[in-house]
Amino acid sequence: xxxxxxxxxxxxxxxxxxxxxxxxxxxxxxxxxxxxxxxxxxxxxxxxxxxxxxxxxxxxxxxxxxxxxxxxxxxxxxxxxxxxxxxxxxxxxxxxxxxxxxxxxxxxxxxxxxxxxxxxxxxxxxxxxxxxxxxxxxxxxxxxxxxxxxxxxxxxxxxxxxxxxxxxxxxxxxxxxxxxxxxxxxxxxxxxxxxxxxxxxxxxxxxxxxxxxxxxxxxxxxxxxxxxxxxxxxxxxxxxxxxxxxxxxxxxxxxxxxxxxxxxxxxxxxxxxxxxxx
Ligand code: C2E
Ligand code: MG
Ligand code: MG
Ligand code: MG
Numbered sequence: 001x002x003x004x005x006x007x008x009x010x011x012x013x014x015x016x017x018x019x020x021x022x023x024x025x026x027x028x029x030x031x032x033x034x035x036x037x038x039x040x041x042x043x044x045x046x047x048x049x050x051x052x053x054x055x056x057x058x059x060x061x062x063x064x065x066x067x068x069x070x071x072x073x074x075x076x077x078x079x080x081x082x083x084x085x086x087x088x089x090x091x092x093x094x095x096x097x098x099x100x101x102x103x104x105x106x107x108x109x110x111x112x113x114x115x116x117x118x119x120x121x122x123x124x125x126x127x128x129x130x131x132x133x134x135x136x137x138x139x140x141x142x143x144x145x146x147x148x149x150x151x152x153x154x155x156x157x158x159x160x161x162x163x164x165x166x167x168x169x170x171x172x173x174x175x176x177x178x179x180x181x182x183x184x185x186x187x188x189x190x191x192x193x194x195x196x197x198x199x200x201x202x203x204x205x206x207x208x209x210x211x212x213x214x215x216x217x218x219x220x221x222x223x224x225x226x227x228x229x230x231x232x233x234x235x236x237x238x239x240x241x242x243x244x245x246x247x248x249x250x251x252x253x254x255x256x257x258x259x260x261x262x263x264x265x266x267x268x269x270x271x272x273x274x275x276x277x278x
Pocket of ligand 1: 045059060061073074077086090093118119120150180181204237238239240257258259260264
């Protein structure tokens with residue numbers, strides 16, 4: 001705790017800062033125990049094609065804490081990244097995703113779904129990441145070609161040569177890659193051309209304002225056109241209205257994810273949903 005205060009260099013004796021630090025330390029302590037307390041779980045958000053048929057899902061992590069209630073991923077994921085906890089947590093996510101894919105194999109309504117998993121930079125950069133993914137696939141017997149890893153621009157742009165090599169090795173295992181939150185980072189087209197990506201995911205901030213902000217509309221158009229030119233698949237996230245979907249479709253976007261189609265839900269809720277609507 002003293003170490004954290006020292007790092008922050010703000011006044012150690014300010015009672016507000018002091019209590020904020022204590023709250024953070026408590027949160028960190030509880031996050032450290034969350035895995036063994038089985039407080040973490042995954043929810044799944046469907047991804048659909050232009051006919052609104054399910055083609056995949058994204059796994060999203062949730063933390064239902066005994067002490068803190070449902071903690072937002074926007075809070076605990078950065079904390080997990082700072083503390084390194086994202087590494088064991090990230091493997092738990094991958095393992096759970098593999099098991100979910102196996103369960104989905106048993107149902108004709110879900111057996112074709114591709115499951116996308118967010119991988120944080122810190123985990124991806126581990127020297128033994130490829131080996132551990134390989135081992136996980138061996139141990140679980142999950143269908144590798146139905147597992148997709150979502151990386152962000154900042155993850156891939158740091159040490160590009162190394163990243164490309166690693167991505168190639170993982171692709172050899174059968175997995176595919178999507179570039180998450182595309183447009184919010186600093187990808188150069190030079191790198192984009194060389195990365196062994198399969199899909200670009202248009203960030204929801206651009207989708208949100210398609211109809212209010214002509215510049216966002218122009219950016220979305222450009223990202224879709226560029227994806228096509230580079231022969232990459234493209235998906236839009238955060239699609240909430242039909243108007244947004246129509247605009248995206250008109251520009252040639254082929255896949256969609258957002259509240260318009262489906263909220264993130266537990267696997268059993270998703271089963272039910274698919275039973276009713278598809
Ligand atoms: P992301 O990967 O960009 O995930 C998309 C986020 O958008 C999710 O937030 C999802 O619930 C939300 N979303 C989906 N559809 C809509 C919509 O129509 N409108 C709006 N406004 N939002 C929508 P969530 O679940 O809170 O996750 C936030 C971020 O936390 C994720 O952003 C991802 O960066 C990170 N994250 C989530 N799960 C994991 C994980 O297992 N590992 C890692 N490393 N990061 C994760
Ligand atoms: Mg994502
Ligand atoms: Mg995203
Ligand atoms: Mg995001």
